[in-house]
Amino acid sequence: MTDLKTTNWNRADDAVVESAIRRGATRRELLQMLLAGGVAMSAGGVIVGRATKAIAATPVSGGHLKAAGFTSSTADTLDPAKASNSTDYSRCSAVYNRLSNLDKSGAVEMELAESIESTDGKVWTVKLRKGVTFHDGKQLTSADVIFSLKRHLDPKVGSKVNAIAKQMTGFKAVDDLTLEITLADANADLPTILALQHFMIVADGTADFSKGNGTGPFVLENFEPGVRSLMRRNDHYWKSKGPFVDSFEFFAISDDSSRVNALLSGDVHVAAAINPRSERLVEGRPGFVLSKSSANSYTNLNLRLDTTPGQNSDFVAGMKHLVNREQILRAALRGRGEIGNDQPIFPGNPYRNDDLKPKPYDPEKAKFYFNKAGVLGQSIPVIASEAANSAIDMAMIVQAAGAEIGMKLDVQRVPSDGYWDKYWLKAPIHFGNINYRPTPDILFSLLYASGAPWNESHYKSDKFDKMLIEARGSLDQEKRKAIYNEMQVMIADEAGTIIPAYLTGIDAITDKLKGMETNPLGGMMGYRMAEHVWFES
C-alpha cells in the first residue's frame, strides 16, 4: 500500500468508504468520494479493492467481545421501559428483541413479528414468528407482547415512552401468535414506533428484570448496575445467523481519554462515542479504525416565543441570521455532522425536506431585524451548559457574531447537573439536545405540536396541529410526504428553535472486529453491534 503515502487519505476515510460499500454505494459514487478526498485513481483502486475484501470476509464464530460505553450509573437497568442511555440500550438489545427494527437505511424490518399490518391505520394486526423461545425455555406468545406493551401505560412503571404508548388504547389476543392493537387515532407509523428501544418484548408477568429473560441473541450471566454486564451466546437463538462472538462484556468508562487508552492498550475492542481530540489519537495508529454513525442528534438554540425577547418575531428572525452554521459545524463540531435547516427531521430520512435551505449567515440582515425589534444595545441572557453537546462552543460563536454588530448576548454557563430540570424548556433563551427519532410524527408530536411535552420554543399553531393529525392517519405516502414537507417549512420559519447542525457520533474500534455498520438508531450499530460483529480469524 505504498502508493497511499502520497495522499492525505487516512484511516477515517477508509472507514467511510467501507461503510459506503456496505450501504451499497455504487462504484461511481465511490470514485466520486475518492476524488473528493484527493486520491489518485490508482490509489483509489487499491482502497476499493481492500474495502471490498474486508466486507467479503465471512463471519467467524468465537471470541470474547469487550466494549466500553461512555455513561453508566447505579440506575442502569434491564427493564426496557426504563432504559435511558447507550449502556442500557446495548445491554437490552443483547438480551431482548423487538417486534420490528430499523435497518441501516432507516427502513422497517420485521423481527419478532412476521407482519404488522392495518387497513385503516387504527386497528393493527401483529402476527408473531413461530417457535421463538425465551431464555428460560418459554414459548413467545401474544400474551407476552401485550404484557410488554401495556406496561408502558402504567405510571408506576416509569416508562420513558409513556407519552408515545398512550395512543395504544386497546390490546386483544386473537390467538397464541396473533394480536390486535387499537390506536386512539389512526397512525401509519406504528411499525416504526415499535422499533424504538423501549418496546422490547419481555415475558408475560415479569416483575424482576434482573434476570434479563428475553428472546435475544445473548443470555445474561452477570449484571452489576454501574459496574458491568456479561452475557454469553444464546445457543438456541431463533435467527439463523449470529451472534458470532461467544460472549459479550459491556461496561462504561466515563472518562474520555481513559476509554481511548483502554482501546489502545487492547483492554477493550470498542470505545464508544469518542470526542474529536481522541479521534486523532486513534487515527494515527495501526490496528484501529473509526466507525462513524449517521447524524443522530442535534444541539439547538431555543428562543421561547411566549416571553421576552422571543415574543418579538423580529428578534427571532435576527437570531436565525446571526447563527453561522458553517462555522459551528467546522469549529464547534470539528466537521462531525451536517448543516441544519432549523427543522428536526434528520438527514437521510425519507420524509426530510431537502429543498428547505438553511438561513444564510448575514450579520447585516440580523442587525436590521434587531434594530426593528429594538433590542440592540440591550444585554440578553443566553443559557448554555455542557449538558447539551457543544452548546458552550456554539454559544461563543453566536456571541462573537453578535458583538460585531452591537448585539450584546450575555452567555451564562450553568452546570450540567440538573440542567434538564431547571433550564431546559424554561429559560427564555437556552440550548437543547435532541436524539434521533425515526419518524416525523414522533418528532413533531414531541417537540412542535401545541401540547407537545417538549415544546422547546413554546410554538403554537392550530394549522400545524391539524396537519399533524392528518398526516398521521394517512396511509398515502405521497400525501404524507407533502404534508410533512410543508410542516418542516413552517417550523423553520415560525418556531423559535434554531438547529445549526446535525451531529455524527464516532466509535473507535480495533480493526480485528468486522461487520460493524452504521444505524440511524445510534452509535455501535444502533446499540445492536454484539449480535452482528465478529473477530477476524
Place this chain on the structure above:
Amino acid sequence: MNKEVLSLVLSRLLIALITLVIVSFAVFTATSLLPGDTASILLGQAATPEAVAGLRKAMHLDDPAFVRFIYWMGGLLSGDLGTSYANNMPVADLISGRFANSMKLAGITALFAVPIALTLGITAAMVRGSLYDRAVTVFTIGVISVPEFMIATLAVMFFAVYLQWLPAISFTNEVHTITDIVRVYAMPVITLTFGVSAQMIRMTRAAVVETLNTPYAEMALLKGASRSRIVLKHALPNALGPIVNAIALSLSYLLGGVIIVETIFNYPGIAKLMVDAVATRDLPLIQSCAMIFCVGYLILITTADIVAILANPRLR
C-alpha cells in the same frame, strides 16, 4: 492506664459520637436541598408531569422532609440503609461490594505508603540539611504539585498504551492470582501512594525535626546517646501525636478523595458510587455513602487522637 488518660479517651469518643449525630442531620438536610428530584431525573428528558407525579407517589417522595428523616434515622439505627431510588436494590447490597473494593485499594495503598513515608520522613529529619534530605524535600514538593490525574494518565500512557505491561483499567472481578492483584492494583496504588505519602513525609519530617530541637533531645545528645537512640527513644514518642494525625488525615483521603483515580482506572469503588448517586438524586444511596465517609473519617481521626494521648510520655 491512669484516670486522666481514661477520661481524655472517653471524652474523645463522646465528641466523636456527638459529631456523628450533627453530621447525619447535616447530610440529610444538604441532600434534601439538591435541585431536581429522582422521579424527574429517572424519567430524564422523557418526563411528562403526570409520569413524574405517578413515579413520585410510588416512591413516597411527597412525604414531608421531617417524616423522611425520622424513617431514615430509624433505619440507620436498626442497620437498614434503605432501598435505592434508582434501581430498587437494597442500598446495603449496592454499597457492600464497592465498599470492600475501596477498602482493598485503601488498605494496599496504606500498606505501601505509610512505611515508605515514615522511613523517608524520619531519615530525612535525622540528616537534616544533607543532600539526601534536600532530595527528599524536592521530590515530595514535586509530587504534591503534580495533580493526581496527571500522574495517573502518564502512568497509563506509559505502562498500558506503550509498554502494554499493565491493563489500562482495573477490573476487580478479574483477580484470581497474585499476578492479577499486581496487574490490577499496580497503577492505582502507585498513583495514590504518590499523592498521600508526599504529605506524610513532609509532616513526619517536620514533627521529628521540631522535637530534635527541644532541650531534652539536646540533653540526650550531651549525655552521649547515639543519633538513632535520640531519634527513636527520645524524639519519636513525642512526635508520634502529630505523625499519627498526619497519617490519619492522609488515609481518610483514600476513602472519598480517590474519585479521580477511580474514574481514570474505572475502578468500582465507593467514591464513584456516590458521584453516580448524586447524578441520579438517589438520596438513600447518597446519604449512606456520606455517612460511611463521615464514620470512616471520625474513626481515623479519633484513633489518631487516642494514640496521641496514649503515646504522650507526660501522661504516662
